[in-house]
Amino acid sequence: MIKITINGADYSFKEKMTIIDACESVGIYIPKLCYDKRLKPIGRCKLCIVKVNDKIVTACETKIEDGMDIITNDEELRSFRKINFDLLVDNIYVERVNDISELSKLFKYFGYKSISSRCFSENRIVSNPFFSFDNNLCVQCGRCVSACKELQCRFVWNFAYKGKNQKLTIGADESFEEALCEFCGTCVDFCPTGAIKNNILLDEYNKKSVETVCSYCGVGCKINLSVDGENVLVTPKQTDDKYNSLCVKGRYGHSYIFSEDRLKSPLVRKYLLDDGKKDLKSEFIEVDWDTALDIVSKKLVEIKRTFGGDSIGFFSSAKCTNEENYLLQKLARQIIGTNNVDHCARLCHSSTVVGLIQSVGSGAMTNTMDDIVENASTVFIIGSNVTEQHPVFGVKIRRAVMNRKINLIVADPRYIDIVDFSDIYLPIKPGSDVALMNALCKIIIENGWEDKDYINERCENYEEFKKYILSINLDECVKVTGIDYEILYKVAKKVALEKPTALIWAMGITQHNHGVDNVFALSNLQLLTGNIGVSGGGLNPLRGQNNVQGACDMGCLPDVFNGYQRVMDEEIVKKFENFWKMDGDFKLSRVVGKTVTEMVDSLNDKSIRALYIMGENPVMTEPDVNRVVESLKNADFLVVQDIFPTETSKFADVILPASSFAEKEGTFTNTERKINLIKPVIKPLYNSKPDLFILSELANRLIKMLSLKPMGVYAKWDYESAKDVLDEINATTPIYGYAKYERLLNGEDLYWPVYKETGNETSILHQKKFSRGKGKLHIVLNKPPKERPNEEFPFVLNTGRELYHWHGGELTRRVKELLKVCSEPIVMLNTNDAKSFGIKDGELIKVISRRGKIIGRAFVTERLKSGEIFGNFHFPDGNVNKLTIKALDSVAKIPEYKVCAVKIERVG
Template sequence: MAGLATSFGSGAMTNPMDDVAAHSQAMLVIGSNTTEQHPVFGTMLRQAVLKRHAKLIVADPRKIDLTEFATLHLRLKPGTDIALLNGLMYIILEKGWEDKAYIAERTENFDEFKANIMNYPPDAVSETTGIPVEQLYEAAEILATTKPASIMWAMGITQHTVGVQNVMTCANFQMLLGNMGVPGGGVNPLRGQNNVQGACDMGGLPNFYPAYQWVNQEPNQKKFEAAWGVSLPANIGMTVTEMMPAAANGKLKALYILGENPIMSDPDTNHIRHALDTLDFMVLQEIFPSETAEYADVLLPGVSFAEKEGTFTNTERRVQRVHQAIQPIGNARQDWEITQEIARRVIELGSRKPSDAPHAAWNFTSPADIMAEINALAPSYAGISYERLDRGERLHWPVKDAEHGGTPILHVGKFARGLGKFAATVHVPPVEMPDNDYPMLLSTGRVLYHWHGGEMTRRAEGLMEVYGQSLVELNPDDARRLGVNGNKRVRVASRRGVIEAEAWVTDRVPPGMVYANFHFPEVNANQLTIAALDPIAKIPEYKICAVKVELVK
């Protein structure tokens, strides 16, 4: 594969982006600043509203740009997504708007699910979420009576300690209304980085071999042992958010990091610095010197997207061909070549030669050789070839064989597991809420002009001219209380760290909330964030922590 990424899984889109844009009559965007973080798709959603008059509902604590196109903006309190969605489903059941035939034919566990939903009447949900009861009824009616309807979300749903439960609740909602497996419907998580989907598809998760084959199931273990000529453990490995505490505790001794900058992107930066400093050995494979490079014992020069040959897999499960545009500069080499050479040397140190392994493991001569192995071992990629992609075929996995046309829409007629299972999900408050010492709430994210840790975008002069410093969004009411006037510089502190930045006084954020990004090293919001994890996906609660804000005098 041509990209490298580390991901906290939220699944893949069940429906292609152009299908949603062309066929959804109603759209719920929750926990996604789509026009800034996925601007191409965000433009498609805007056009669906403007040209087809599709009804758009945005659920977000902030008044993001997309709300200008929305029929309804549900300005919920951060961390109350489950309460909101369960409350909408209460109203749908109360009014009899659920798709009874779909529920009977294609789902299970409905009675337990319904009993749980009865704990979310409108008045209680309004108190929890801060959304007026009349808006709850309006949103429920739009989404229930306008078919088909789609749901889109991003890390505003997943980056919580209840991230998995949030995703399950979105799936419940769409099954309740019969919107799964149909054009213009589905559950559609928007991936956070280029080729995150492809990295997960290829086994970049600790519990799966490529194509989501469980590592702790013996048939899968035997399959990959035979293919790779090695003995494989049956236990599930660690996520990145488990590796860092293990490093800090001395249980993890070495790290090989490819194309990632945990100093910028992981929660609680001071703890990450301690973890990396405690390691016995660290290798970093990157395209630029990063903040993490300071902790590396060995730096390996990889290549950028424009120097690669291979494929990327995007958020809608579509595999896209990538052709090398420029030659690598200096001593940089293809990422797969670097990893392969390291593997060969490790094998040699263990008195085994690469040629001893079945199927000439670690003897790839090109990305095409790697794709051939993928075809053989990853069933959902079995029919995807460079030849088909170069002919212009749009292939969304699963693609079962060379004659199969791909699967643009998942779960048509039948779910992959048979019956879709309703889950009883419960609202749980965030781990850290405002108190007397830290009376405000911080949420984090990105801005349009920069990407992730900013290793590339902060080197682009044009982007830095537009957005050259980190800004902290602050509500006008809070600004007046703090005395923000000509001096707009504020200090934001949590129990883990402190940053100072210029305040952008704006009603984009509600009173009592500030919003910051992590693109700039000196003002990185992750110095403040908490490392509390979802117990299943191990994703950090980036979106909520308690802070205090003071004027810098």
């Protein structure tokens, strides 16, 4: 115990802390402006001065020591503090100080009723679309500088000049964009004066707030969501001693909730109201919910009775809750009688699920994000643009590099942002991931760096694997990958010997016609080095959407029920027949259903007659979009259930308006298997309904029309809330068995599998044994992409997303602030290639493949190699999926988005 005296009273503390923290912990106030316990002490404002054994020191920079005699407030200290405070505020325009800011409270503390100040100047205000900096209010406390540097690992804010001329600047006295600001808003949270503040402020009188979870990527950030009926304000959920960051979309990208583009009422093609023939030129008519749902149920029953249940397909959604996804797959299987249910995981991580289940037994991220950044010695990122696709996790990795000095290895065809923080960068050729992993494994085995005890105890098929690996030609691997042997050697040594090593990947690995092999190869490396089942290590696929993990968990896949229970397993099928029993002779299908890509194609041969699409937009996200459009035109009946009219809804017969995440309750499961509760802040807007309500109403109509009688344990569709559905999920899904609503409501952090009523010991998977028993090493050959460049199409196209937009852009294109910084499709190309074609940076260019063409704005850069092009799919007119090829992995059926051949032309 550390024993000290404060203002004559004796205190004891268990740990060494700063004087200011010690005083605040016992309720003794010390004025401060530059200090925040989540940052390193700055010591600029000099308001927190105290006396220690009669010597004046800053309380924020001085740690307590045994025997200290501290005085926090006497006449001399008050005088010095007032002088220091006067110097701080001498250069600001006081009349603009917000009444609730920390600075305003200090005015009251020092007894000011009024104070003279210099004149306000508009020239001292700098804005961006999200927040503004008013130098009229800046006291140069330095908190924004420290927060940007320490927490975001950016250096946007700086001090320039000295003495009386010193000022706070953006970058090298430039614009926010030039200073490479990511617009995360961290500086807004830390500014104590209001000098840096959000551009949109809420009407406090009409404000409503709730703690919920961000609706964007799979990181699953907890947020405080506030609305006033017109505007949205988001702040990160905070703890006393730890700052939780947000990205630009998470903080500033939720105004789509109030967008005028929202679907407001059910829409039905006029031909359906007139009992006419299908006609996509027939106008949409606004109808009530009963009319719309009656039409949908009537048409689905008609198609089921005429062509069978397998003639109908269902797309679930990674944007919707676990409860809603569970109900959609239940409706498909229990009522329609088909396993034709799938979702966007097919297009992003289906190869991860298939590959990891076969190698370790579970298709999910093995370690938590915090475990990785706090305990890994080496982090190996391959095929994941983490700072743009999972920005908050990317920030945590940057912090780990700066604060803990971890090794960071990055492999990617593009020089992405996180490479700036790496020790080793591998600019691999697109599609050469297996060759890279095989080469690393060979170097490890040749040097005896493999974890022999781990392999003997926990792995199988090692001898066969070793024999194959030692037979590969390293010179060929160097040629295929484009990476020199010396660099491969350094990577292998770090991964194997500087453990634990966490391996992180995303769609750069999975979206190939050999995506499953890629995942096998990653798993091989981690098994070989004993990096699975340990803190700070693991196999860590990053999920792209807010609930893509949960949608998989809920059985929205054609071959599994919820909890990855196989639809071909007779014992499992009988269990669900008992749960969901409809009438005495009720039988579930034992036939594996069709994937999303197969369902779209099957519209052409009429083996699929109808599609029910909830929250997905295949016209933006499927490969070879022109093919998709022609297929959708062939549907006998198409239902789209969404919050906005989409490119897909143009081909719908019925459009059902759903509610946003801010208007409903339920759960999301993030990329690390953490189950998070979402709560509504407002009631459903307009005449929209939560997806849970829509599905329940539709199911009950179908049950009635089909004359079915619910007889099983969980056969009825009488849900009153998301909790009722989660109760059913708990009962039918072993890995969610004790993920009870009450536990989530109490704030417990639950990572599936949740097998116990209390506690949660599965934040790290496979610690004692693998889900499949032993980890299996697979022999994998490097296979070429389906389509390679040639004389006519000389470039390789790579695709992905970028920081300011998300997925198909349905949400972010409705946020005007995001559009101000990124309003059109961008095509990245190498400087030398641009010069060869006479293309200048910022010019429009045309990109053409065998399947289509797009026009985008040229971004000329050295960040990718000559012969490579990169584009995104956020904008309909420049959607690169008009160019991509529908070449599928033979096992996971995932399309090869990452490699296809294209050519470029100047526009005009």
